[in-house]
Amino acid sequence: MVALPDLDIPEDGKLSHNIIHFARALRKAGLPLGPGRVVDAIRAVEAAGFSARSDFYWTLHACFVSRPEHRLIFAQVFRLYWRDPRYLEHMIAMLSPAVRGVQEDRAAQAAEKRAAEALLDGADRNGPEPAQNRQEETRLEIDASATMSGREKLRSLDFEQMSTAEMADAKRMLAKLSLPVPPLVSRRSRADRAGHSPDWRATMRAAMRRGGDVQEFRRKSRRQRWPNLVVICDISGSMSQYSRVALHFLHAVSNNRGAGWARVHAFTFGTRLTNITRHLNQRDVDAALRAAGREAQDWEGGTRIGECLHSFNRDWSRRVLGQGAVVLLITDGLDRDDPVRLGREMERLHLSARRLIWLNPLLRWEGFAPRAQGIRQMLPRVDSLRAGHNIASIEDLAEALGRKEDGGEKRRLMALMRGTT
Incomplete structure (x- = not known):
């Protein structure tokens, strides 16, 4: 008889109880799970058995994940709950404040903070403290009174590192922002x-x-x-979290009638181009984004920027780029297509628009340099290159639209690119 591998299941191996607690953690992390799915998951695991770790993972994945945007959250919660035998200690160390003397060894991965907070809901994150440290803690809290407020920290926090609560606060802040444009x-x-x-x-x-x-x-x-605003947003796997926040902000812009835009057009692309303009006209943001998610079938897939821009230039440019439209391209520029074709399509898009602005979340890294072939083809053919990884960068974009000569980081990166050629 072949021995089966260990799953490191907590709580003394009570399988059904652990699946229930696992489902509760997923629900707190944002997955819409009901009692029926939990019962189906228990029955599915009993039927599938434990032939391998991957079988157990994909059995629960099939029962609990119904949307592409939930895959990453499920993977992080699963890793923390089932695979790490010291998951509670790991999460406490990761979420404890720095004034306690506990520092993170590394930055939290995407959706990891949300997964950890879901599993630690109601638990004491900081644990008991020795009496001799209480006086020092009080002094540290007084000294920290001049630090940034929670709102200021949220403005500078990367979208991928936000917890569920922080993301909800960020979306409320973005909904109040506007993207005014001077008239022509x-x-x-x-x-x-x-x-x-x-x-x-x-x-x-x-x-x-x-x-x-x-x-x-x-x-x-x-x-x-007033010009049109045309947004072309990358929804591939590397851009998933940023694109969701960008579309949330875009919904607020498209429903703000006093911002000055004649009309707001929105397109998403991964492996194919999708027009989601009509969905963003709905007043309810959740209903609008759900409809847009159903329309775009390539969420968190691959990236073919050149082919998708070719589809836009061929089918949509003459319809939406008239009257001096401003194009906002949101992508990291990591493309698998022919770079020469990408450069040709970018040139055509640049010539068709009055202004082409590129938002690239990779600019959050201080050592970012234009080494990828796709980025080297796109950079010379945009009017402005800006970061788009937090609330502060979106606020800077609103100010930059009023400055005709604003190039963002383009000049600096162009100099780096010439130095490496």
Whole structure:
């Protein structure tokens, strides 16, 4: 008889009880689970047995995961709950504040903080403290009064490192932000008593109605019009968390009628291009993003930037890029397609738009350099390159739209790229 591998199941190996607690942790981490799924998971595990660790993982995965965006959360909760025999100690060390003398050995991975908080809900994270440290703790709390507030810390926190509660607060902050744009001056004119230009035609028409007697000089001014905002957002695996936050912010922009945009168009791409503009017109943000998720079938998949931009240039550019549209491209630039083709499609997109702004979350790293071929092809063909990994970077984008010559990090990275060629 072949011995089966150990699963390191906590709580003395009570399988059904542990699956129930595991499901509760997933629900606290954001997965919509009900009692029916828990019962199905217990029955599925009993039927599948424990032939391998991967079988146990995928059996629970099939029962509990119904959306692509929940895969990463499930993987982190599973790792912490089932695979690490010291998962509780690991999470306590990871979530304890630095003033206790406990520092993180590494940055929390994507969705790991949410998974840890779900498993530690109601538990004492800090544990008992010796009496001799209480006076020192009080002094440290007083000294920390001049540090950043929770709101300021949230502004600078990476979206991928946010917990469930922090992400909810961040979305509420983003919903209050606006993306104003200055109007464009049209060649067409309109009658304006306070205008700076004389309207000779209107003056002569008025004089002809009075027998040629000029009684008043008519004046005119240039009309103002508002451009379209076109957002093309990468929803591949490496961009999943950032794209969800970006679409949440985009929903707020598209429903803010006073921001100045004539119309907001939204497209997502991974392995194919999807138009989700009509879904973002719904007032309820959760319903809008659910509908957009159903429409885009390539969430957390691969990336084919060149092919998707070709589809946009061929099918949509003439429809949505008229009247001086501003294009916001949200991607990390890590492409698997032919880099020459990507450069050609980026050039066409750049020529079609009045302004092309690239938001790249990779700029959160201080040592970021344009080494990937896709990034080297895209960088010279954008007007501005900016970070897009936290709330502060989104606020900076709103200010940059009012500055025509703002290039962000493009000049610095272009110099790095010339130095490495």
